[in-house]
Amino acid sequence: MNQYFKFKDFFKEIYLENEIKINEKMSEHIYFKVGGPADILLSPTTVEQLVSSIEVCKENNIPYYIIGNGSNLLVKDGGIRGVVIKLTNLNNIQTKGNFIKAEAGVLLKDVSAKALEKSLTGFEFACGIPGTVGGAVFMNAGAYDGEIKNVIKEAEVIDSNGNIIVIDRDELQLGYRTSKVMKEKFVVVSAIFQLELGEEEAIMNRVDELTRRREEKQPLEYPSAGSTFKRPEGYFAGKLIQDAGLKGYSIGGAAVSEKHSGFVINKGGATAKEILDLIAHVQDKVKKQFGVELHPEVRILGED
Template sequence: MNTNELITAFPGLDIRQHVALSAYTNTRVGGEADLVFWPRTVAELREVVAYATAHDVPMTVLGNASNLIITDDGLRGLTIFVTKLNEVAVSGNRIKATAGATIIDVTQIAREHSLAGIEWAAGIPGSVGGAVFMNAGAYGGQVDGWLESAEVITPAGEIKSYSNADLQFSYRHSLVQDTGDVIISATFKLQPDDGAAIEARMEDFNQKRASKQPLEFPSCGSVFKRPEGYFAGKLIMDAGLQGFQIGGAQVSTKHAGFIVNRGNATGSDYVNVIKHVQAVVKEKFGVDLETEVRILGN
């Protein structure tokens, strides 16, 4: 089907053609999307997902687009940004957040309600949906340690609930990466604690981030998974690659595990830097660096 058919089928929804994705990614790179949809309700999302599946329209679902790289070719079919689905509700020691809510907002609301457990996520720029999708983690914490359940829309448009065990979490992986389900909400079960103590831990984690990570430049976050027995950043640094640059994409001089946009980088610049880093580290140390960041597009 052509893109006009989908727009015609849903005249009241926020669906736009030929959108430059670089305006919405943390790296500030990425080509054009054929169609972009911003659902305002779960009902809208459900309808469009079912329609796109029935008509074989390729779908890519994004939140804050923080831990990914979109190539210069952009994305075909339908790209869905769930950022308008951003409600957060507290009930006792549980927090339920829809997929487009930011992890930072969830940690702040947890602190306001004296609920502990997810302080490690205080500075993570991603969305709740993205965090569940990739089992995000930092400073010894991971989503799987605190997630009670998640709701999804199946490709057929049905709403389904997964328990923590159902999601088959592992390092930077969840079942949803394999099923094509669209995450619509997550419920975290936390622990009561002193609000001042929670805030102190959050501030400590944020200070560590600011001192070690290149937050002053656009980036896709941590690029590589941690190889067993090694640290990716140290391998890259020991390989003499800190500061290595192609076009506007550079291995950060502050933290070698990050690749930053020093100005006018392209998706190709990012991909080429990643490939070079992988090749050199493999040659020097015999270690295969696997990307944590998702690379989308051709």
């Protein structure tokens, strides 16, 4: 039973009625293509709508969860009680000189494309990361020896008091898959990236190279949340999993990718429980064989 349905009217002052999604299937909003329904799903198109949505949730003690495009997310089969606020409609992007300002819902590939268009270098590493700017700042996303901390100038966030503040790069405390935003449970509104002027052809060649490497090594043909585990210090998760004899190992529709053991994939008809059971099995085997603890990189929400 949707116990938060009764709060639908509170959001009618902020959204049109057809913009307030009730019992929305989260499997349609995350890359894994699994997960039960969210009681209420909202997709603000302005920062004002976002701030007002959070205020309504706080005033009425409604649990709320901020998501981007669901590329690094696993929602459990029981779904999410409360409100999910999806930021992908906050997608304005601007350039000024060697700076790019992008709202939280802008896809990283679109920032990379804009950088290429303006012959700006430094953002090539993110051309294949399927996440949004908000999620990337939240977890200091990175790939191919690049990460957000290397290119960000500042981020605009909503703090725990509902105020919009600007935090510069040093204050963001960006580390390996962590940030002040994550620790303080702030909400990213936008970010400004500081890049360098480069040569369009060289930038394009680098993007093409990274795209080719990603297509060759990653199981992009299957639903997944990208790299399932954080990199343990001194090791590579995929290598540990492969050496544990788990390449291709499956539980129901969930499997360790044959192409890259660091990826758990939905090979067809998987449930969130099967994915979680497989993650736990991999953690257990790697811990027993190598004494190394694997921690999920994927964010897990909802209830069984």
